[in-house]
Amino acid sequence: MSNDPGQRLHVALVHHPVVNKIGETIGSAVTNLDLHDIARTARTYGVAGYSIITPYSDQQELVAEILDHWKTGHGAQANPARKEALECVDIKISLDEAVDGLQKQYGSKPLLMATSAVPGPKRLGYRETRAKLDKGELILLLFGTAHGLAKEVMERVDYLLPPIQPDSDYNHLSVRSAASIILDRLLGEGRDE
Amino acid sequence: MSNDPGQRLHVALVHHPVVNKIGETIGSAVTNLDLHDIARTARTYGVAGYSIITPYSDQQELVAEILDHWKTGHGAQANPARKEALECVDIKISLDEAVDGLQKQYGSKPLLMATSAVPGPKRLGYRETRAKLDKGELILLLFGTAHGLAKEVMERVDYLLPPIQPDSDYNHLSVRSAASIILDRLLGEGRDE
Numbered sequence: 001m002s003n004d005p006g007q008r009l010h011v012a013l014v015h016h017p018v019v020n021k022i023g024e025t026i027g028s029a030v031t032n033l034d035l036h037d038i039a040r041t042a043r044t045y046g047v048a049g050y051s052i053i054t055p056y057s058d059q060q061e062l063v064a065e066i067l068d069h070w071k072t073g074h075g076a077q078a079n080p081a082r083k084e085a086l087e088c089v090d091i092k093i094s095l096d097e098a099v100d101g102l103q104k105q106y107g108s109k110p111l112l113m114a115t116s117a118v119p120g121p122k123r124l125g126y127r128e129t130r131a132k133l134d135k136g137e138l139i140l141l142l143f144g145t146a147h148g149l150a151k152e153v154m155e156r157v158d159y160l161l162p163p164i165q166p167d168s169d170y171n172h173l174s175v176r177s178a179a180s181i182i183l184d185r186l187l188g189e190g191r192d193e
Numbered sequence: 194m195s196n197d198p199g200q201r202l203h204v205a206l207v208h209h210p211v212v213n214k215i216g217e218t219i220g221s222a223v224t225n226l227d228l229h230d231i232a233r234t235a236r237t238y239g240v241a242g243y244s245i246i247t248p249y250s251d252q253q254e255l256v257a258e259i260l261d262h263w264k265t266g267h268g269a270q271a272n273p274a275r276k277e278a279l280e281c282v283d284i285k286i287s288l289d290e291a292v293d294g295l296q297k298q299y300g301s302k303p304l305l306m307a308t309s310a311v312p313g314p315k316r317l318g319y320r321e322t323r324a325k326l327d328k329g330e331l332i333l334l335l336f337g338t339a340h341g342l343a344k345e346v347m348e349r350v351d352y353l354l355p356p357i358q359p360d361s362d363y364n365h366l367s368v369r370s371a372a373s374i375i376l377d378r379l380l381g382e383g384r385d386e
Contacts, residue, residue: 037367037369041367044366125386127386165237167382168238168382171237172275174369176367177369177373181373184377185381188357188374188378189361190355193355
């Protein structure tokens with residue numbers, strides 16, 4: 001097994017296209033804590049990169065300002081650990097741009113993966129996904145904001161991870177919690193202790 | 194194994210006594226998203242209850258107002274799933290009050306557990322902790338805000354869970370992420386899929 005299974009795993013938080021609670025395709029606003037929490041988790045587990053995907057220029061500027069504050073501004077001195085986490089974050093205007101960027105960086109197209117709380121085809125288990133990472137396969141794992149990724153994104157992904165807690169009668173984790181749990185299932189070391 | 198291993202697991206988020214970044218004992222302010230995210234995770238995994246521990250009356254009022262908005266106010270209609278999650282939340286003025294409340298409710302004192310990112314004595318692994326839950330033992334699992342639980346709390350706990358990612362060179366998960374990962378390690382169903 002690789003000593004660093006996260007080195008070919010990238011994550012992205014998609015703000016468009018996602019769906020609202022009645023299933024309409026929308027774009028969502030970036031949430032400050034989504035940046036911080038998921039960056040901290042990604043950094044803890046050695047994930048290679050974390051992209052914020054939004055097509056809206058005002059939202060891109062907001063993210064850039066937040067990153068700037070923590071990476072080079074006052075925040076960098078006040079909280080160097082936060083600077084370190086946010087250094088893995090970048091901004092992409094679309095899923096296409098994120099995929100193209102990885103293809104340029106690595107010379108190969110990433111496998112596109114996502115999660116779904118509802119049963120469906122194209123499942124790939126946590127262990128199988130980890131095995132792909134251990135073999136050096138490049139994976140871009142998508143998380144959806146609002147009420148989840150739009151159908152057009154779901155149709156594009158190569159594989160879906162299994163639901164997090166399939167028998168639960170409650171299925172409303174925050175995306176911050178879902179991302180943390182999934183990265184732990186894929187890359188966690190001490191889970192079986 | 195119990196069909197409902199979370200039914201004797203309670204979690205609490207401690208706002209006092211915790212430490213700041215230079216190790217001084219402080220009380221921290223309640224964060225809205227700590228309430229929501231951890232309640233949603235607790236509800237997903239079937240945890241029996243989630244207590245917000247703060248000795249400050251203004252903070253208790255703030256929490257009560259937030260809970261009221263989502264449980265009986267406008268939020269309850271706008272987002273019934275959030276209402277359902279927040280129904281497991283209560284407010285305690287101290288760890289003693291939380292422990293006494295559980296003792297009254299169940300007729301026995303809970304095992305006090307916490308997490309620590311640094312090695313130390315009194316370790317109990319995730320599997321061993323789960324085995325206690327399956328046997329019906331009552332556990333109160335503490336999470337610290339700010340830079341973690343104060344020494345006086347750590348000395349009181351019966352057991353510490355192992356560090357989440359012991360070999361990581363970065364050890365700054367948000368408490369929301371840490372709580373999600375730990376509840377998944379203790380109660381997650383599909384982890385090995």
